[in-house]
Every structure is written in structure tokens, then in C-alpha cells.
Amino acid sequence: MNVFSRPTPEARGLGMTSQRARDRLIDRLKATGITERRVLDVMRRLPRHLFVEEALASRAYEDTALPIGQAQTISQPWVVARMTEALIERKLPTKVLEIGTGSGYQAAVLAALVATVYTVERIEELLRNARRRFRKLGIENVRSKHDDGKLGWPEHAPFDAIIMTAAGEVIDPVLFEQLAEDGVLIAPVGPAGAQRLLRYRHDGKKWAGESLGDVSFVPLLSGLG
Numbered sequence: 346m347n348v349f350s351r352p353t354p355e356a357r358g359l360g361m362t363s364q365r366a367r368d369r370l371i372d373r374l375k376a377t378g379i380t381e382r383r384v385l386d387v388m389r390r391l392p393r394h395l396f397v398e399e400a401l402a403s404r405a406y407e408d409t410a411l412p413i414g415q416a417q418t419i420s421q422p423w424v425v426a427r428m429t430e431a432l433i434e435r436k437l438p439t440k441v442l443e444i445g446t447g448s449g450y451q452a453a454v455l456a457a458l459v460a461t462v463y464t465v466e467r468i469e470e471l472l473r474n475a476r477r478r479f480r481k482l483g484i485e486n487v488r489s490k491h492d493d494g495k496l497g498w499p500e501h502a503p504f505d506a507i508i509m510t511a512a513g514e515v516i517d518p519v520l521f522e523q524l525a526e527d528g529v530l531i532a533p534v535g536p537a538g539a540q541r542l543l544r545y546r547h548d549g550k551k552w553a554g555e556s557l558g559d560v561s562f563v564p565l566l567s568g569l570g
């Protein structure tokens with residue numbers, strides 16, 4: 346289906362050398378509370394070092410966010426795992442919208458679990474690099490566009506899940522309009538230094554948010570980068 350069944354020779358070679366490092370990262374994620382086997386299995390196989398610049402590849406399996414250029418970061422593995430776990434907890438979504446492609450790592454994790462991932466990135470160079478990574482890894486079920494993703498991607502709605510990987514002060518109500526009725530939206534919300542990871546689900550009357558803990562994400566910005 347993708348990287349995991351048909352890796353390119355390049356991806357295969359690099360994957361081999363870093364398997365031990367990935368195994369250690371997975372042990373750490375387990376020790377720090379990640380329990381969803383499907384998420385751990387995907388992250389055990391996905392070569393995160395291909396999603397960072399070569400100079401940082403040796404740090405790719407540390408549980409830390411790393412710079413990816415343009416003042417942006419690839420999210421910390423624990424955060425990616427927690428968000429993905431929270432997204433698939435009740436039922437595995439079919440169609441997921443991600444706002445903030447960045448390196449493409451979170452999209453690649455999701456692509457191994459769901460049928461189609463739609464992802465939007467406002468900085469063209471980052472999106473170009475992410476698309477190159479998807480191609481290299483044989484990931485074919487990610488559709489991406491260069492745009493301000495604040496208002497979602499209405500042409501492809503409804504989504505079973507929406508995941509935001511940049512923090513806004515509020516969530517625009519149009520995003521809820523693009524969610525399936527039994528859908529889930531996960532987003533970091535709040536100003537720098539006081540963000541919480543929120544999960545919204547419909548309770549029959551309204552979209553209700555629950556906090557999954559404190560987080561630190563880059564800000565959701567307007568317009569194109």
C-alpha cells in the first residue's frame with residue numbers, strides 16, 4: 346500500500362540502519378503512556394529521519410520537536426502519537442483533514458492508518474519537501490494543497506476527523522461544518538505558553554471540547570507563506 350510494503354532502495358537502506366533507534370523511541374513512547382498498538386506499529390516502521398534535514402537525521406529518534414526550516418518544526422513524536430491515538434480511539438476514520446503539513450510526518454503516520462489524508466500547508470517550500478517525501482516513500486493516499494488551511498478544505502468535506510498541527514486562539518466554526526456528525530477534531534488551542542490540546546466531539550447538542558493536556562505548537566498563521 347505504501348512505504349511499508351514497497352520502500353524505495355534508498356528508504357530501505359536508511360530504514361535498516363535506524364531500526365534500533367526507532368525501536369528505542371517506541372519503548373520510550375510506551376513508557377510515557379502511549380498504548381495504541383496500531384500507532385506504535387506505524388511509528389516503529391516510518392523513517393522519521395527522512396522528514397528532517399540531513400544534518401539533524403541523527404537526532405530524528407529523540408522524543409523531541411526539531412526545526413524543519415521557515416521557523417517551523419516537526420512535532421515531537423510523543424505528541425504525534427498522542428494526537429493520532431486520540432483521533433482513532435473511538436473508530437478508525439476514513440477521511441482525515443490535516444491543517445499544517447509541515448514535514449509531512451504526521452500525514453504519513455495517518456496515511457498508514459486511514460484511507461485518505463487531505464493536508465494543507467501555507468508555506469510552499471515545506472509542502473514541496475513533504476510531497477517529495479511522500480513520493481520517495483511510495484505514499485499515494487495523501488492529497489495536499491498549498492493554501493491557508495484555517496478554513497479547512499470544503500470541497501472534500503465531510504471529514505471523519507480534522508487534526509490541526511498549529512495552534513490558533515480559537516477554532517473557526519466553519520471547521521465543524523466540515524466534520525461528519527460522529528467526527529472528531531483535535532487541535533492545540535491558546536496563546537504561546539498556554540496551549541491545551543483539545544479534542545472536540547459532538548455530544549448530541551453541540552461540539553464539546555475536552556482537554557488532553559498542555560502542549561506547545563507553532564502558531565496558526567493567516568495567508569500564504
Ligand code: SAH
Nearest residue numbers: 419445447448451467493494510511565566
Ligand atoms: N504536522 C507537521 C507539523 C508542522 S508544524 C509535521 O508533522 O511535521 C505546523 C505547520 O503548520 C507549519 O508547517 C506551518 O507552516 C503550518 N501552518 C501554520 N498556519 C497554517 C495555516 N493557516 N494553514 C496551513 N498551514 C499552516
